[in-house]
Every structure is written in structure tokens, then in C-alpha cells.
Amino acid sequence: MLKFLLLCSLAAASTRAQIDEEEDVLVLKKSNFDAALQSHPNILVEFYAPWCGHCKALAPEYARAAGMLKSEGSEIRLGKVDATEETELAQEYGVRGYPTIKFFKGGDKESPKEYSAGRQADDIVSWLKKRTGPAVATLNEVTEAESLIADNEVAVIGFFKDASSEGAKAYQKAAEAVDDIPFAMTASDAVYSKFEVSKDGVVLFKKFDEGRNTFDGELTKEKLLAFVKANQLPLVIEFTEQTAPKIFGGDIKSHILMFLPKAASDFQDKMDQFKKAAEGFKGQILFIFIDSDVDDNQRILEFFGLKKEECPAIRLITLEDEMTKYKPESDAITAESITKFCTLFTEGKLKPHLMSQDIPDDWDKSPVKVLVGKNFEDVAFDSSKNVFVEFYAPWCGHCKQLAPIWDKLGEKYKDSADTIVAKMDSTANEIEAVKVHSFPTLKFFPAGDEHKSNYGALMHPAAVVAVYEALPRDPSLWMKAARAALLDVTRHEGIAV
Incomplete structure (x- = not known):
């Protein structure tokens, strides 16, 4: 038996030795992935x-987080996979974009948790500790409470003399539902006194705006979560690479954006007006500031059909199901005008804003027809025509590779009576019927009224010509054949011309 156990130990050690590390991050492959999960029950994996x-x-930052945990002697490890x-x-694991980060807890490879916090080392470590440790820490000393508040951008403390009370139980359940904020509980008279809390309750401490928010209401899980959601972010948050996960990973899916250069002489005045309006929509609409002078933000301006010289500007977008944009009637940036705009939105009285270029005079003169928002439906929804449309972005590398293929297709069918090959610049044109998420x-x-509201997508450009030529000429079979040809562009590298 002793010999058997020794052999098992050696085998386990050998398995661990096969996993290379780079800056304290495990280098994972198909060949060692299962072994890594067995050796390290709690492991965060980046697919890059x-x-x-x-x-x-x-x-x-990922490497620094790995080093921090390793130096603490933590059982949590970080790994990476070259996808x-x-x-x-x-x-x-359904990787569709980079980086995709998943947390495997307890060696469970079937249902990893999507990482949803920030991209700084401290954010990563805090999130992992919250996922693996108790949802609520116990504070017995004032110094422990002070350290918790000092070490975190946001921290929540429940003041409960009786941890078995209904309010304390609701607080515990709320804490278990939040990944990225530390929760603690105290019954210490000294802690109560230090923070001037006279009765049981919940206080959110933060390093911005008011500094702290005190919960006022019935202590239920739902109401506590709503309270945290409404107060965990600044009234106005600047969009950066670091804040993006908090913005897009949060529960608030309605965002109002102010595009404004920080160098503007009236920057602070407009920021004050924006912040004043934000006070009335906490927990409903996220107020976001975007520096329109930053190069990395130019794609965002383009997405909203804006140019730097058109800023300052206000736009609103919803991320529920499909992205919908809204534009205020007035260009004024005052607390009153922004409040009115947001109120109309919350009351459902705004119409979506759809961008469109003017129809070019020569839009139909080339083999590949040029569509814009204003003529799209007239062409694509013509029941007598089979219409192929490329939705592209001028800066997209794959779109540039596709161009000669698309031109060939247009040339082949330029004289066809029932087929149109077209393209539309989706950075400058939008239509309600089609939501474009990638380029x-x-x-x-396909032709026929019954097909126009039920069209398919061909996602891999390399197969366009072959697929089109293989489609049956019987219109009733077009959709079936097109759907059978669906391809996922993320599974392929490059485009064959």
C-alpha cells in the first residue's frame, strides 16, 4: 500500500511538473488542462x-495578480491559453472574443464562472478572493474596518448586533450575489461608534462622490442589491480601458454618454451640469464621460456618427437585447436639458436615432450597389430581388480582404434581373431591421414577400462565392440552403481570395 501511495504521489508531482509557468501564470494547453484543474482546484484562465x-x-496586470496570490501562499492560481x-x-468554452476570462472553482470544468471585474491586479485578486472565501467577512476591531475601507474603492459593512436576525440574513444573501465588492459585518460597539452608526443597518463606503451611503429601507436581498447597484459607481464615470468592464459588466444597461475634450475651457462647467443631472437617475441610467481627444476613443465617436469637431455632444444607448441609440433634440449641455432628455427616455417617449448618409448619385452605377440607411429597405426588401449585402467598416482588415471577393460577386451578377450584390458602411448607416455586431x-x-422578414447570415467571407453559386434557383429553397451554409468567422484564420 505504501508503495502504491508513493507511486501516486510521484505521478501527481510529474503531472504538475509538466505545466510550464510564465511570470507565475500557468501556460495551459489541451494536453495539460485537465491536470491543471486537478492540481489547482481554483484557477482563473485567460483565453487570449x-x-x-x-x-x-x-x-x-494579470501576471502581477498571479504573483500576488502566489506570494501569499494562496491556492488560487492564474493560467492562460493561447486560443x-x-x-x-x-x-x-465558447470563446468568441479576446480576452475571455473564466474561473474554474473546485476543479469543475463543466460550468466555469465568467470573470466580470476590472483589469487591474487588485481587481483580479479581490474578485478571486470574494469567489473563494466567505461572502461576508467579520470585523471585530476598528482597525479591521478602517483597513477594509482604505484598501478598496468600494466596501460595504453591515452593522448587526444579531447575525441571525432577518436583516443580517438578507444582507448575507445580497453579499453572495455580488462578485466585485467586499462585504463585511460587525457587532462591535467600537466599530459602531467609530462610524457614528446608532442602530443596525448597512453602509456603503466609497472613495468618490459623497464618500458613504447609508441604506434606508426594508432589509431585503433585492432592495440591498438595488442600493449597492445605485451607489457603487461614481455619479459620472470616465470611460477607459480600466473602467470598461465595470461599465459593460454592470446591471445598468442604459447609458448616457457625454463626449467632451478634457482640454476644453468649459470642461468643468459641463461636467458639473452632467453630474447634477445624474443625481436624479442613480440606479436607472449610467452617466459616462468620454474624452473626445483620446485616440483610443475615436472608434466610439465613429460608432455614434460623431466627429471630434462636433463635440461636446450627448448620446444615449441601451444595451438590453439589441443596442439602440438616442439623440437629444437640443445640443445644449445643461442639467435641465439632460434631465429632460433622460426623463423622456425613462417614460418611453423617445424614438431611436438611426444614422444615414445621403444617397450617392451613382449608388447603382457599379456592379456592387452602394446602400445607405435612406435607401436600404427599398433595395434589400424588394420582393422581386435576391439581395446579398455586406455590412462593413472602412477600417476593418477582414473587410478589406473581402473587397476583391465581393467585387467578383458583383461583377458576376451585374446583369442579373433578379440578383443584387450590395454593400453598406455600417459605421455611418443604421437600419432598424438589421443589427450589426461585427465586421x-x-x-x-431572398426574393418573395414571405422571406423578407426571415433572412439568413453568411458569416465567413471566404465561402461567399461558392455558397451563392451552390444555392438552388427555387426561391422557396433559398433560406434552407443559406442557413445550412452558415459559418462562424471566429473559427477561421484569414480569408481566401
Whole structure:
């Protein structure tokens, strides 16, 4: 028996030795992934691409987080997978963008938790400790409470003399539902006194705006979560690479954005007006400031159809289901005008704002027709025509590679009586019927009224010509054939011309 146990120990040690490390981060592959989960029950895994800018920006913070945990003797480890090499692993875990970060707890490889906090080392470590430790820490001393508040951007403390009370139980349940903020509880008279709390309750401490918020209401899980959601972010948060996960990963899906250069002479005045309006919509609408002079923000301006010289500007967007944009009637940036705009939105009285260029005089003169928002439906929804449309972005590398293929397709069918090949710049044009989330997106609108509201998408440009030529000429079979040809562009590298 002793010999058997020794052999098992040696085998386990050998398995661990096969996993290389780079800056304290485990280098994971298909061949060692299961062994890593067995050896390290709690492991955070980043699926990355070597060419990805966001992955490169994350790398030093990710490595620092790994080193922090390792130096503490923590059982939590960080690993990384090159998803462009380990395509089977990436496909198994539904990787569709980079970086994708998942947490495997207790060696469970079937249902990893999506990482949802910030991209700084402290954010990563805090999130992991919250996921693996108790949801609520116990504070017995004033110094413990002071350290908790000092060490975190936001921290929540429940003041309960009786940890078995209904209010304390509701607080515990709320804490278990929040990943990125530390929760603690105290019954200490000294802690009560230090923070001037005279009765049981909940206080959120933060390093911005008011500094602290005291919960006022019935102590239920739902109401406590709403309280935390409404107060955990600044009244106005600046969009940066670091804050993006908090903005997009939060529960508030309605965002109002102010595009304004920090260098503007009236910057502070406009920021004060924006912040004043934000006070009335806490927990409903997230108020976001975007520096329109920052190069990395130019794509965001483009997404909203804005140019630097058109700023300052206000836009509102909802991220529920499909993204919908709204534009105020007035260009004024005052607390009153912004409040009115947001009120109309919350009351459902605003119409979506759809961008469109003017129709070019020569839009139909080339083999590939040029569509804009104003003529899209007239062309694509013509029941007598089969219409292929490429939705592209001028800056997109894949779109540029697709261009000669699309031109060939247009040339082939330029004299067809029932087929149109077209393209639309989706950075400058929007239509309600089609939501474009990536470039290029290729959609097929078959002839016949019954098909126009039920069209398919061809996501891989390399197969466009072959797929189109293989489709049956019987219109009733177009959709079936097109759907059978659906391809996922993320599973392929490059585009064959």
C-alpha cells in the first residue's frame, strides 16, 4: 500500500511538473488542462490571442495578480491559453472574443464562472478572493474596518448586533450575489461608534462622490442589491480601458454618454451640469464621460456618427437585447436639458436615432450597389430581388480582404434581373431591421414577400462565392440552403481570395 501511495504521489508531482509557468501564470494547453484543474482546484484562465491589443494591455496586470496570490501562499492560481493555438479548448468554452476570462472553482470544468471585474491586479485578486472565501467577512476591531475601507474603492459593512436576525440574513444573501465588492459585518460597539452608526443597518463606503451611503429601507436581498447597484459607481464615470468592464459588466444597461475634450475651457462647467443631472437617475441610467481627444476613443465617436469637431455632444444607448441609440433634440449641455432628455427616455417617449448618409448619385452605377440607411429597405426588401449585402467598416482588415471577393460577386451578377450584390458602411448607416455586431457581416435577403422578414447570415467571407453559386434557383429553397451554409468567422484564420 505504501508503495502504491508513493507511486501516486510521484505521478501527481510529474503531472504538475509538466505545466510550464510564465511570470507565475500557468501556460495551459489541451494536453495539460485537465491536470491543471486537478492540481489547482481554483484557477482563473485567460483565453487570449497573441495579436490582441487588449490581451497585451492585460498581461502585466494579470501576471502581477498571479504573483500576488502566489506570494501569499494562496491556492488560487492564474493560467492562460493561447486560443489561436488551442482551438479545441477555445471552442469547448465558447470563446468568441479576446480576452475571455473564466474561473474554474473546485476543479469543475463543466460550468466555469465568467470573470466580470476590472483589469487591474487588485481587481483580479479581490474578485478571486470574494469567489473563494466567505461572502461576508467579520470585523471585530476598528482597525479591521478602517483597513477594509482604505484598501478598496468600494466596501460595504453591515452593522448587526444579531447575525441571525432577518436583516443580517438578507444582507448575507445580497453579499453572495455580488462578485466585485467586499462585504463585511460587525457587532462591535467600537466599530459602531467609530462610524457614528446608532442602530443596525448597512453602509456603503466609497472613495468618490459623497464618500458613504447609508441604506434606508426594508432589509431585503433585492432592495440591498438595488442600493449597492445605485451607489457603487461614481455619479459620472470616465470611460477607459480600466473602467470598461465595470461599465459593460454592470446591471445598468442604459447609458448616457457625454463626449467632451478634457482640454476644453468649459470642461468643468459641463461636467458639473452632467453630474447634477445624474443625481436624479442613480440606479436607472449610467452617466459616462468620454474624452473626445483620446485616440483610443475615436472608434466610439465613429460608432455614434460623431466627429471630434462636433463635440461636446450627448448620446444615449441601451444595451438590453439589441443596442439602440438616442439623440437629444437640443445640443445644449445643461442639467435641465439632460434631465429632460433622460426623463423622456425613462417614460418611453423617445424614438431611436438611426444614422444615414445621403444617397450617392451613382449608388447603382457599379456592379456592387452602394446602400445607405435612406435607401436600404427599398433595395434589400424588394420582393422581386435576391439581395446579398455586406455590412462593413472602412477600417476593418477582414473587410478589406473581402473587397476583391465581393467585387467578383458583383461583377458576376451585374446583369442579373433578379440578383443584387450590395454593400453598406455600417459605421455611418443604421437600419432598424438589421443589427450589426461585427465586421464584415454578410446577410442574404431572398426574393418573395414571405422571406423578407426571415433572412439568413453568411458569416465567413471566404465561402461567399461558392455558397451563392451552390444555392438552388427555387426561391422557396433559398433560406434552407443559406442557413445550412452558415459559418462562424471566429473559427477561421484569414480569408481566401
